[in-house]
Amino acid sequence: MSHSLQTPSSRSSGQTGIVLVLGLAAMVVSMMQTLVVPILGIIQNDLEATTAAVSWVTTATLLSAAVFTPLLGRFGDQHGKKPTLVGVLVVMIAGSVLAATTTSLTWLIIGRVMQGAATAIFPLALSVLREEIRPEKLHGAMALVSGTLAFGSGLALVGAGLLTRGSHPDYHRVFWLAAVLAVVALAGVLLTVPASRTKTGGRTDWLGALTLGMLLVLLLLPISQGHEWGWTSGRTLGAFAGAVVMTGVWVLTESRVKEPMVDMKMFVHRPVLFTNLAGLLLGFAMFTHFIGVSYLVQMPEDLVGYGFGASVLAASVVYLLPTTLVSLVGAQFGGVLVGRLGARVTLTAGACFGVLGFTWLTTAHDTTPSVIGAGMLIGLAISFGYAAMPALIVASVPAHQTGIANGINSISRSVGSAVASAVITSLLASKTVQLPAGMPALPEESQFTLSFAIAGAAFVLVAAVALIGLRTAQTLRTPVVRKAVASETAERAEAEVESAAKSA
Template sequence: MTSRTETNGSQGEDNLHTSPDETDERTHPRAAVAILCLAGIVVALMQTIIVPLIPQLPTLLHADASNTTWAITITLLVGAVATPIGGRIGDMYGKRLAILGSLGFVALGSVACALATSLPVFILGRGLQGLGFGIVALGISVMRDIVPARYLGSAVGTMSASLGIGGALGLPFAAAIAQHVSWHALFWSCAAASALAAVGVVLTVPTNTVTSGGRFDFLGAVGLTGVLICLLLPLSKGAVWGWGDPLTLGCFAGFVVLLGVWALIELRRTNPLIDLRILGERPLLMTNLASIATGFAFYAMQLIPIQLLMAPTNSPDGFGYDMVHASLILAPSGLVMFAFSHISGRINALFGARISLALGGVIIGVGYIVFIVGIAGPWALTWIHMVVIACCIGAGLGIAYSAMPALIMQSVSVEQTGESNGVNALMRIIGTSTASAVVGMLLTWSTITITDPGGSPVEVPASDGYLWAAGIALAACVVASVVAMAIPARRGLTETPV
């Protein structure tokens, strides 16, 4: 049996080690890089615009609060499935075509949400939006095909940072639009941004990117869908169903069984959806494990500070800010992430991408240490401390998220770049989903009841919940750094300043 690894291996090595003189003859496609980053920001906006609406969805859509959580869950599930599958389709039939299809689904889903007057239509729209999750991984893969080697590290870093920029700046934008215009305007804005990005892709991104061809593995796609649903659904809904509920436990058991069956089938196929043999090799395995831990640390800090900043001032450590002001305090993290994504490219060139990934985990950990000391120490946290913490997280993520695709591209052929980057993005999704479940469980466990300034009872997390959540996230940072250092040393993706 001949695997894709064996068939394309020598060709991939040739593409990976193209001589600098040959590669650098190409001009830097700055316009294409900018448009691809815009598409990444659109994806991040799509994920954050829902946040200000969560408390209002039952009223806006005339539905039960327990059912409106599907507006978040469906996007996560569809996005997790679409990311590796979209990467594989991009490798086979063209990454530009896959990006345009993803942007089209985001635009269509945004229009559906903007027009929705009932929960089913809104959930359908959010599911269609989830089909755009793979754009960042696809954009990174396109850059490997079109960007000269000396500029590739910087371009990949910028693309990776687009998620942080959109996530950090999208929250205050979404809160302001929802508060002063209307919630429909949020989704019309997302639809317009998706259409604009699609036009930019058509005008700037070439069609002659590397493709592998072959037959799409539908059985593998169906199997992967079942595996991810059985894992991510209980992680998302376990707090509602109950962690000991038969449905939750049954999903986890189904995940274990389906994963084993799916892996066995994929290993026997000559043209599998995901080449598990390559993923089992030490560089990719360690990179993906570090990505799960980094994704956990990243999303934990997305969940913890916003609740603390918006908690009433008479609650433990509460700041009493509204959504807009709280989001503005955390917004600098996205700008810092963007700046440090470029620094990561230089660290990759000088010391290797594994050092960047380990350093990113250390810097994120410093942010958690500041937070833990601020909560447990004798002095009170201020908004300035929260800005410092957010900047530490942004700097660490900028370095770490830029190092991950560099490590992936050092280890796989050009024909498998989209697939491998898609799997790596999926690992981050698994990390963020696990963080959502763990942090949510801890903050709920520590909930106490206080009286807000208006005299109404309000449930808020106590200090113990914040400390436990931050402590576990700090442990995830340590795991990410240690695992990163276990990746075999290798230099690559060198660059010169633009």
């Protein structure tokens, strides 16, 4: 027998390398969403832009992610995950370098559009895991990679705070950090991720991609810009109306295309539908915590009667970093729970921690230990949710739909984050403290309390989704899905036997 036959230990180490590299890639993806939050003011001052104009630095990434994630997730399923991963990382590196070198707001926004396309890395990474990782290790691997999402979001806030400290902050350093991390992730993918063993092939559904992209833009644009445009303005209402019309156009298109980008039967399949609803609520709660706590702790107590007067750096390192660290560690326990008790139970447990965390934050946010302790509970809740959702998706769709199904789930979280940003920004601006003339308006404490209470209610809904919606969904798994998953398992076992025989 040839020495080329892999031993169990060598296969295990190879799979560990794949998981770590894909975890790094997913972390870099999640950093793109929050990377600019602490530095928007610096960008606005340096580029002499208006608040409305600089808000496009975040909106551009959100829209790009919404448009490209399902398209590239499906493209990876059809034509190979590794080349798609490599291509997306190259685009992200180019966008990061562009953002790091330009002094033009227009080119900065273009760079952010290129960074947003990298969001497709996460569903692609889960597709690779499903293909390469042994079934008994799959839940833990997915939990680790998913856990890096919450960790990356918090790490971006900390990194941005550290890199822009001092009297002369330079926001370009933040984008150089993104470029360096993306290069490391690209090298890891090239060295450790094997070529795809299965490709569905087929033609790309460009019409479906176009109509879905238009639908998402029309939906997310007014959500992200409504505060600037006015929630009852013609532009906002017109965009929402356009989103409703495009929903009908998209559904009609996908129902008539021979090889649709999104299989509508999969899209409305109850486990997938309820998991996406949970993703939207989790995205809302996570972003509410990041934004709410960041603003709360920076409030000057001597002027408004609450807050801690923290700097941007202190807000990130002291108050938000513990949440991200707990999220990373909690993801491992979440993976164990998914394997032993099931994804639905894990999601329920996470929702309960989220309710406790936001209840604590709502009722007692006047001391540093309370804010940090509540945040750690919320971090645990998010990590359990992120560990459970990929497992729910993978258990509900055949292998060739893993990329697109997880891509849609990523979009649901992005939509939740966008809604959280819009809601919290509007709430904080709706009631302000009376300050001397010439000073900027600052929100009343009651608005933070209300924001945290709403996020706690979102976790209550996540628990309801897990306990009621997904329980019902489990009894409704269609014969088609059961047959597809069983067929996939048999094909994978056969492929492993053939691979071992060829190596012998």
